Amino acid sequence: MYKGLVESLAEKGGGSILLAVLDGLGDVAEPGxxxxxxxxxxxxxxxxxxxxxxxxxxxxxxxxxxxxxxxxLALFGYDPVEFFVGRGILSALGIGFPIExxxxxxxxxxxxxxxxxxxxxxxxxxIPTETCAALSALLDGMEIxxxxxxxxxxxxxxxxxxxxGPGLSDRIGETDPGVVGRPPLQAVPLEPEAEKAARIVxxxxxxSREALAGHSPANGILLRGYAGYRPYPSxxxxxxxxxxxxxxxxxxxxxxxxxxxxxxxxxxxDGQVAAAASALRDGFDFVFxxxxxxxxxxxxxxxxxxxxxxxxxxxxxxGLVEAGFDVICVTGDHSTPCSMKLHSWHPVPLLVRGGPxxxxxxxxxxxREAARGALGTLxxxxxxxxxxxxxxxxxxxxx
Amino acid sequence: MYKGLVESLAEKGGGSILLAVLDGLGDVAEPGxxxxxxxxxxxxxxxxxxxxxxxxxxxxxxxxxxxxxxxxLALFGYDPVEFFVGRGILSALGIGFPIExxxxxxxxxxxxxxxxxxxxxxxxxxIPTETCAALSALLDGMEIxxxxxxxxxxxxxxxxxxxxGPGLSDRIGETDPGVVGRPPLQAVPLEPEAEKAARIVxxxxxxSREALAGHSPANGILLRGYAGYRPYPSxxxxxxxxxxxxxxxxxxxxxxxxxxxxxxxxxxxDGQVAAAASALRDGFDFVFxxxxxxxxxxxxxxxxxxxxxxxxxxxxxxGLVEAGFDVICVTGDHSTPCSMKLHSWHPVPLLVRGGPxxxxxxxxxxxREAARGALGTLxxxxxxxxxxxxxxxxxxxxx
Numbered sequence: 001m002y003k004g005l006v007e008s009l010a011e012k013g014g015g016s017i018l019l020a021v022l023d024g025l026g027d028v029a030e031p032g033x034x035x036x037x038x039x040x041x042x043x044x045x046x047x048x049x050x051x052x053x054x055x056x057x058x059x060x061x062x063x064x065x066x067x068x069x070x071x072x073l074a075l076f077g078y079d080p081v082e083f084f085v086g087r088g089i090l091s092a093l094g095i096g097f098p099i100e101x102x103x104x105x106x107x108x109x110x111x112x113x114x115x116x117x118x119x120x121x122x123x124x125x126x127i128p129t130e131t132c133a134a135l136s137a138l139l140d141g142m143e144i145x146x147x148x149x150x151x152x153x154x155x156x157x158x159x160x161x162x163x164x165g166p167g168l169s170d171r172i173g174e175t176d177p178g179v180v181g182r183p184p185l186q187a188v189p190l191e192p193e194a195e196k197a198a199r200i201v202x203x204x205x206x207x208s209r210e211a212l213a214g215h216s217p218a219n220g221i222l223l224r225g226y227a228g229y230r231p232y233p234s235x236x237x238x239x240x241x242x243x244x245x246x247x248x249x250x251x252x253x254x255x256x257x258x259x260x261x262x263x264x265x266x267x268x269x270d271g272q273v274a275a276a277a278s279a280l281r282d283g284f285d286f287v288f289x290x291x292x293x294x295x296x297x298x299x300x301x302x303x304x305x306x307x308x309x310x311x312x313x314x315x316x317x318x319g320l321v322e323a324g325f326d327v328i329c330v331t332g333d334h335s336t337p338c339s340m341k342l343h344s345w346h347p348v349p350l351l352v353r354g355g356p357x358x359x360x361x362x363x364x365x366x367x368r369e370a371a372r373g374a375l376g377t378l379x380x381x382x383x384x385x386x387x388x389x390x391x392x393x394x395x396x397x398x399x
Numbered sequence: 400m401y402k403g404l405v406e407s408l409a410e411k412g413g414g415s416i417l418l419a420v421l422d423g424l425g426d427v428a429e430p431g432x433x434x435x436x437x438x439x440x441x442x443x444x445x446x447x448x449x450x451x452x453x454x455x456x457x458x459x460x461x462x463x464x465x466x467x468x469x470x471x472l473a474l475f476g477y478d479p480v481e482f483f484v485g486r487g488i489l490s491a492l493g494i495g496f497p498i499e500x501x502x503x504x505x506x507x508x509x510x511x512x513x514x515x516x517x518x519x520x521x522x523x524x525x526i527p528t529e530t531c532a533a534l535s536a537l538l539d540g541m542e543i544x545x546x547x548x549x550x551x552x553x554x555x556x557x558x559x560x561x562x563x564g565p566g567l568s569d570r571i572g573e574t575d576p577g578v579v580g581r582p583p584l585q586a587v588p589l590e591p592e593a594e595k596a597a598r599i600v601x602x603x604x605x606x607s608r609e610a611l612a613g614h615s616p617a618n619g620i621l622l623r624g625y626a627g628y629r630p631y632p633s634x635x636x637x638x639x640x641x642x643x644x645x646x647x648x649x650x651x652x653x654x655x656x657x658x659x660x661x662x663x664x665x666x667x668x669d670g671q672v673a674a675a676a677s678a679l680r681d682g683f684d685f686v687f688x689x690x691x692x693x694x695x696x697x698x699x700x701x702x703x704x705x706x707x708x709x710x711x712x713x714x715x716x717x718g719l720v721e722a723g724f725d726v727i728c729v730t731g732d733h734s735t736p737c738s739m740k741l742h743s744w745h746p747v748p749l750l751v752r753g754g755p756x757x758x759x760x761x762x763x764x765x766x767r768e769a770a771r772g773a774l775g776t777l778x779x780x781x782x783x784x785x786x787x788x789x790x791x792x793x794x795x796x797x798x
Contacts, residue, residue, distance in 0.1 A: 028755045028756060028757050028758075029757070029758075029759070030758070030759065031449060031450065031758050031759025032759055033759075056775070060401075060404075060796055061400055061401055061404060061405070061781070061784065062400075062777050062778075062781035062782075062784050062785050063405065063781065063783075063784030063785040063786075063787060063788035063789075063793060064404065064405065064408065064784060064788070064793065064796050065788065065793065065794075065795045065796065066795065066796050066797060067795055067796060067797035067798040068798070069797050069798055070796055070797040080796075080797070081401045081404060084797065085797065085798075087798045090797075090798045091798075225798075337755055339755055340755055342795075343795060344755065344788075345785075345788045345793070346755075346757065347773075347775060367757055367773070368757075368760060368773075371757075371771075371772075371773055371775065372771055377775040377776065
């Protein structure tokens with residue numbers, strides 16, 4: 001991709017685009033076996049496959065397995081290395097914390113410290129989430145110098161800490177020693193500009209230890225994955241689309257909001273379809289719809305659940321087609337093969353229906369047909385230009 | 400590829416990898432005809448094709464025909480442009496000369512000078528290799544200032560000259576005028592730092608002319624392809640693999656050693672298989688095995704010999720499979736079509752068996768199946784990340 005080229009060609013006007021992401025869609029199968037996508041009964045996807053063109057995308061780079069953050073950013077046309085999202089920010093987005101530009105976020109573990117101050121359990125015996133919430137509330141709201149500190153529970157021993165104040169670099173040392181038997185590390189500045197952040201984090205940790213004393217096994221806190229929040233240029237400014245997101249999970253709503261998408265209110269799959277249709281009527285040009293169950297089933301290694309998850313998306317399709325999007329793209333953010341129970345590096349099947357396509361090559365949507373499709377193999381970050389072009393939203397390059 | 404990304408994700412531990420390179424493997428065929436790979440009887444390769452996934456790689460860049468040096472470096476995950484190997488160094492590696500960091504090497508031609516000092520034959524009538532060896536011995540071992548000069552014969556009129564001393568830049572002018580009827584060019588410095596090297600090369604050429612006087616037709620020597628030897632970061636430091644090479648030809652042993660591979664002792668094909676198996680038992684994670692006859696046959700334009708060369712590799716496969724490598728990759732470094740008798744730019748068939756693959760798509764290994772395989776078309780330099788991923792040796796990128 002040529003940096004800035006697509007942005008320079010993107011025009012207002014043209015068709016509307018739906019990007020439906022079946023999280024973790026791609027899979028692998030032993031010889032003679034089917035993938036969940038092959039095994040699923042998908043009359044609506046199959047019809048779209050016949051009307052459109054297939055292909056596959058490589059999420060980041062050959063062999064590289066992506067986390068959900070970079071994988072989605074790539075689908076939205078944001079280079080996933082240039083626009084890296086730190087763990088702390090993803091954590092804040094994941095719990096729906098209203099992060100603001102300039103915030104610096106970190107992932108926190110409640111931990112157990114022994115009498116000598118050494119870490120004896122990095123996860124504080126995996127305290128219940130309710131305990132985590134109570135302890136987070138105990139630490140939430142500190143004011144240190146000109147900085148406010150938010151502490152919000154995630155799950156079990158995990159929490160998210162957000163520092164809000166001017167001039168907070170995220171280049172400071174992680175305090176999790178990584179092993180038991182050693183005291184927490186110091187939050188040292190890793191660059192001169194980080195001295196203020198290091199001082200504030202150190203004071204936060206000191207006060208936290210005081211507040212947590214007596215709350216054994218969760219009498220300490222460890223920080224890692226510091227990440228500053230720098231707003232990204234918006235989808236609208238880069239690609240001249242008004243963009244909206246119909247996602248149920250906070251994490252994906254968060255990543256969408258990073259790119260300036262309007263997050264649509266919805267709490268069910270039917271609600272997602274209705275929200276997408278409504279956004280189109282309201283003048284949005286681009287709607288991202290996120291379907292999580294395929295990934296969850298893949299991570300559980302549950303073939304039948306993943307097949308059912310594909311079918312539950314297929315059932316959403318008629319409503320999305322009826323809504324009248326000019327271009328409908330169905331793909332995944334990465335593969336999550338049931339046999340691996342993990343995200344993987346495998347190429348991800350891709351379907352584009354609408355706009356002038358070389359269509360009619362396939363009558364079903366699956367990994368194998370996708371690998372041989374008219375769209376070929378592209379990088380995820382190249383999908384957005386393809387969708388803009390399909391919708392007639394990119395000008396010609398040169399005369 | 401993102402520079403440094405794969406290196407940052409590579410982890411110790413995970414599966415073992417065999418990379419078997421059939422030199423010049425790819426070919427082209429007229430309509431209705433078969434390539435040597437299609438024509439060969441390859442029961443073992445075909446079985447592997449069914450158990451694994453196929454694809455093809457582009458050695459350097461579309462349309463670019465590679466030499467053996469860059470083609471192999473790309474397969475090892477070294478960007479062939481960033482890690483360019485100069486001709487002088489490849490020449491030294493090709494004859495098995497024990498090159499050392501800081502050495503500066505050049506290719507030499509014995510030539511014929513007429514009475515006026517002009518070059519009358521740039522190849523000295525293609526003197527026999529024995530004459531070349533005798534004349535090289537005559538010039539070998541000079542000491543000029545603090546620099547020692549090695550002169551070693553290659554074939555016919557070709558020799559390799561290695562300058563060993565501190566501060567020798569390779570940015571000096573070639574002395575081969577490229578045409579007859581003109582005197583050799585001066586070895587001028589092309590940058591200020593090259594003045595010492597130019598002075599030493601000039602003195603070497605002066606003494607050589609004196610020593611060669613009367614040895615007509617080989618009474619002169621021309622130098623080109625100067626190249627300094629800078630050691631590369633090792634496979635181990637970049638990809639966290641202990642790597643070894645089972646190759647019979649000095650050139651490929653040399654290129655492997657450039658990347659820090661341990662060169663295994665072996666002198667026959669059976670010895671290569673035994674050495675690869677032994678290296679695996681000894682804890683090497685990555686073994687490169689080189690099979691030369693396919694390329695030699697292609698350069699000879701000998702279809703039957705190339706078919707036989709494919710079959711002779713197929714006969715090695717059972718021993719390699721039994722050795723127990725977790726991931727086996729079979730490919731070529733480039734294509735050497737029999738009809739061209741030359742290296743070519745064509746994509747090269749690729750087979751990966753082991754690790755979670757989309758397999759069972761093909762039951763034979765050939766150019767046509769490879770082009771339609773699940774691995775798609777990738778760049779040679781992307782193969783190493785794919786193999787590391789297949790062996791479970793790459794961490795996830797981002798959260």
